[in-house]
Amino acid sequence: MGRRTLVAVARPDGRYDCRLAHWGADADPIAQSRPLGNDWTPAAVLAAIDATHEQLVVLDGSVRTYAVCWLDPTLSAIDDIALARTADPESFRQWWVDRKDAACRALDSEGCDPAAVRRALLASLRNRASSVHCPDDASFLRGDR
Template sequence: MGRRTLVLVAREDGRFDCRVAHWGVDADPVAQSRPLGRGWSAAAVRDRLDATVEAVLVCDGSVRRYCVCWLDPTLDDPTDVALARTDDPTALRAWWVEEKSRACDAVARGVDAGTVRDGLLAALRDRADAVHLPDDAPFLRGDR
């Protein structure tokens, strides 16, 4: 299975050149990705984020790594995602897969989906360095 990664390269005008890698990236995200579009606004970037994207890298002098975490425990809304900044995306992804599996099981047992989603988001906020919902654009400007 692929590891679709969006690589966002910040421009001086506040927009982004967007690139995509289907098998993830490591040492050189720009070289390991292909162009997807130039001059994207923050809104265009946010509109592109959904559960089909596994990771986002923002390159603006440094590289910030985010895992895209699908929050919807009913698996109905692929746009219900959060971006979790981490220096260890492999560990965060492994933890998230387990958390999400438990959340889906809870919904299948009859626990309210909204309550389960809120619990997922709270657990993610406790685990990640920073968490942003797609309509929260500070991840594009540096959230340190």
């Protein structure tokens, strides 16, 4: 199964050259990805990400990895995501999949309110990740990490 990763390479002018890796990006995100587009604004980088992506890798003098976490427990709103910064993408991803599966089961079997389940998912995400960013806030890409 693919691990779609958007790789955003910072430019000196505050914009990004973006690349796409279908099998994830680990040690060398540039070599593991193909060009997707140049001269993107931070907002355009975030607008390109949805629940079909597994992670965002930002190269701006360092390598920062953000897990793409699909918050919608009804599995219908593909753009309902949050980006969670993590130093260990693999263990974080497994934790998130387990957490999301439990939330979806609770929604199905217990008839929980989808909005309440979503809020609980976001709260657990904020407790686990070093930082969490919603797709309408690109400040962390502009250096306001």
